[in-house]
Amino acid sequence: MTVLRSRLGIMMFLQFFIWGGWFVTLGTFLAYNLEATGGQIGMAFSTQSWGAIIAPFIVGLIADRYFNAERLLGLLHLAGAVLLFALYSSDSFANFYPLVLCYMILYMPTLALVNAVSFRQMADPASEFARIRVWGTIGWIIAGLVISFVFSWDSGAAIEAGLLQHTFLMSAIASLALGLYSFTLPATPPRAERGTRLKEVLGLDALGLLKDRHYAIFFVASVLICIPLAFYYQNANPFLADIGMTNPTGKMTLGQLSEVLFMLLLPLFIKRFGIKRTLLIGMLAWSLRYLLFAFGEADGIAFMLLVGIALHGVCYDFFFVSGQIYTDARAGERFKSSAQGMITLATYGVGMLIGFQVAGWVTDYFATAGVTDWQAVWLFPALFALGVLLLFALLFRDRRSSLADDSAMTVSGTD
Template sequence: MNTTNRVKLSIMMFLEFFIWGSWFVTLGTFLDKNLSASGSETAAVFSTQSWGAIVAPFIIGLIADRFFNAEKILGVLHLLGAALMYQMYNAADISVFYPYVLGYMILYMPTLALVNSVSFNQMKDPEKEFSPIRIWGTIGWIAAGLIISYVFVWDSAEALSEGLLKNTFLMAGIASLALGLFSFTLPKTPPKVAAGEKVKVGDILGLDALKLLKDKNFAIFFISAILICIPLAFYYQNAHPFLSNIGVEGPTGKMAIGQISEALFLLLIPFFFKKYGFKKTILVGMLAWSVRYLLFAYGNAGELSFMILIGIALHGICYDFFFVSGQIYTNSKAGERYKSAAQGLITLATYGVGMLIGFEVAGWITDTYKGANGAADWKMVWLIPSGIALVVFLLFALTFNDNKKIEDEVIGH
């Protein structure tokens, strides 16, 4: 790949995740402080991510892969997204805000696949070339959090009381506009499917990979992946409001520790696979969810603030050791014929179905454990998902018995 394209793809990745990190991390606090949303209303807003993940394969499979260049669709989606971000910035009521965020997530979620398509189309050796470009996405997400907390200070107590957190949507909208325009300068990525070639809905959704569920161990992993998304949803939905409400300074910037951790632990996965195997690696990831929520339940912004910071830093183990390991395991089980279908199915199951259930449960629990003053009982809000993660951990530990060696494949990736 020439240097110009490498720089362009790196900028694309930076902006793609800068946009997401600009508003999604602080969304729960915004809904609480600016729109006075209930737990169930907050759950409905966060669930738009899941609806976007469910719709995304259709946009990619029926439009991007058949009719238009990926970089052009990427540009159009981000330009439309910028307009919706501006509407979200102006929304003063949850009933006005919800349709815009739903429309936005339906447009944004397909772009996650599109930036990968544009990148892979320029690579001769994706296994070596993709990571140095994808890391700029993580850097973009971290940069957004640091800017919010330490440059504009929109998440401080004073700024929250003045309603300034809504400016995150303006920042995201400007970045979306920039990426929308920049996308038209990206390397050309023509449609993958030849004109006139039929595309089945089952192929788009990865339904052919359902045959893998005949394998008992894969079925156990599949169900566990859906269930572990329930406690995962609590983090996305409640972590920022929790940090803000207990008085942690610069909560958005501190949450960026999770992304730094994610990048570091990604490098350790091959070592863990080789030394401990898939089952132990994924069990560590599951147990980490339970431990981090215990730390949140009993930590505070004062003398026990170190517990909160450790809980945030555990994000790398929580995410990488379960989800990235799970993607590798799925790849090894699927074989050449079903690899793409299997990854599509596991994404649909986790970010679609699993997270959809998780956000609803998180919203219900948050509403259930609210005091007379309307403040959440954070101890219970975190103990419940900690218990759920522990149950999933035990079920997986007792029922999963796949001892197939897949370390060689992992090291190769």
Template sequence: MNPTTKFRLSLMMFLEFFVWGSWYVTMGTFLGNNLAAKDQDISLAFSTQSLGAIIAPFVVGLIADRYFQAQKILGVIHILGAGLMYLLYSSKEFSGFFPFLLIYMILFMPTLALVNSISFNQMKSPEKEFSVIRVWGTIGWIAAGILISYLAWDSQEGLANGLLKNTWIMASFVSLALGIYSFTLPSTPPRAKRSGEFKLSEALGLDALALLKHKNYAIFFLSSILICIPLAFYYQNASPFLTEIGVENSTGKMTIGQISEVLFMLALPVFFSRFGLKKTLIVAMLAWAIRYVFFAFGDADSGVWMLMVGIALHGVCYDFFFVSGQIYTDSHAGEKFKSSAQGLITLATYGVGMLIGFWAAGQISNYFLNTEGFHDWKSIWLIPAGISLLVLLFFISFFKSEEIKPEHKP
């Protein structure tokens, strides 16, 4: 890949995840402080991500693999998203906020598959090249979090003055910039050939389900769904948890997870090549269990180091599972269904798995909420730790070691 293309794709990833990181980390805190939302409301808000992810493979399969160039679809979605972000910024109560968020996430979630597809289309060896591009998405997420804490929007004073709502207007402007920029990205034309006869399964991208005929991939797919149940606890509860127990500048501190993500993203090709797919995924799932144990026993005083280590483990959790999974999915998809295959794994992880996880996290958080408005966080965090350990045992038992063969590479 030439340096110019690498830069263009890296900037795309940076902006994509800057937009998401601008509001996603702090949404639970924002809803509780600015819109007086309850745990169930916050759970419902985060579930919009999952609903969007479930729809994503059909949108991508229908459009990106068969009808229009992926970069143009990306541009249209982010321009529309900029308008929706402004409407979220203007919302005064949760009942008016939720519909706009739902529409936004239905539009946004397919873009995660689209940016991957645009990137893979320019690569000859994704297992070596993709992590170098994808790491800029993590840097974009870090930049958003550090900026929020630098501007003190998430400080006690900022929360008292309602400044956290500014995250939405920041996301709106960056989304608009990315939408315009997307039209300049390398051409990613539809790859699946359209026959004269219309087939609904092809139009909706359901042909990518053929990947599940491969037993090993089916085990990976199911494990992806299951491991995202405990992951939802982190996304939904981490910011409110740190804020409630008194950790200052929590958004900035949570970027430690993304900083470690940068390091492990760069280390992934070496680890992947030396230890293979199965061991890489095992390390990721083990890290999930450990991080939640640290959250359960850490505190804002002498145990703050446990919280910081738990946050730092995000790099291992995310990179070693999600990025490896995207590469593994691409290797099985081949040329024909690159976009819809990425949409399929998005459905499994951000869709079905997290939908269950967000619902469970909301119910469990509410169950462990006392009459004074404080949570029993130790009990809450030990539950996803246990789930992670069970998923790990399932994966170790049934997934067979597999090498990504040359003929599978794009």
């Protein structure tokens, strides 16, 4: 079992090393290497959302019915390696965008596939999965540390020299390794019946949950809070690089470290304060982190920026993971899987798609002659998150009884 756990841990490590190896610095690369506008950067980041929208078709309609999960995982990562190498060679946004769109359509389904491979090898997924999944977070962290502290690709001089494009080459090599490695993983044959309905695969069976007024309020708030979330993914690294922070990508790994810590604390907060207050803490953290970004500086008050980065664990865990737990509790046994599919499609699909577009528009609006007014950019999501918080606080009613078994929660988040 220890050997199997190690093999699955290597799979998770490479899975998220690949993603963290280029996605964090994508905005900086596009702005400096390809001279992309804020709107174009938003389009590039939106490919994650298109991938999330299309992923259920690949996993639910193909992988679950016709192919072993580990084989499809290998094929997708081998194809991904080719696309990442093509991204490494791109010299214009016009060439870059269709390649990154194709890549994310192939990559996003692999997030579900690595989970499927893991779960099928476990006797007790509730207690075993976290020890496997944590290696994914470690992989993301190591990718950032390698970029900043081993190769220094995100330093000012290196960015100007175009060295940041090497992140795609590094990720291509890792994708090739995982593609080949996947074929050595334990067999994970399909289980689903081929007659399963499309609406069930996409989570649409769970739409009945929206008839509950308070769940509908939570659902809308989840979509809206994705707009501030998109600002972080899209603008944090370019912002830190632009204001002169040294090793910004490495320092952003503080967010993943805090995510691990607050994931452990989350059950205690839900039990002590209830789901509504826990969700409100998460939304308040989004507003606070952007205020810290708006008024922090790379020199004298850099600690404000570092605290803003470290708040990622509260921002993500206390709202998005808590939301998964709340959804699971409200869904009932029949619609548990469908409900998770629905909330994921709504947030990482529709919500993030809107969020990246808004972030691009706002960044372009506050950019003049190549100079971005970052304080104004960050104040927008800070105030937006605060507005969502106030509406949620007024309209949502905490129903503690809906979380009768906090210990039964399962976590399947992304970084």
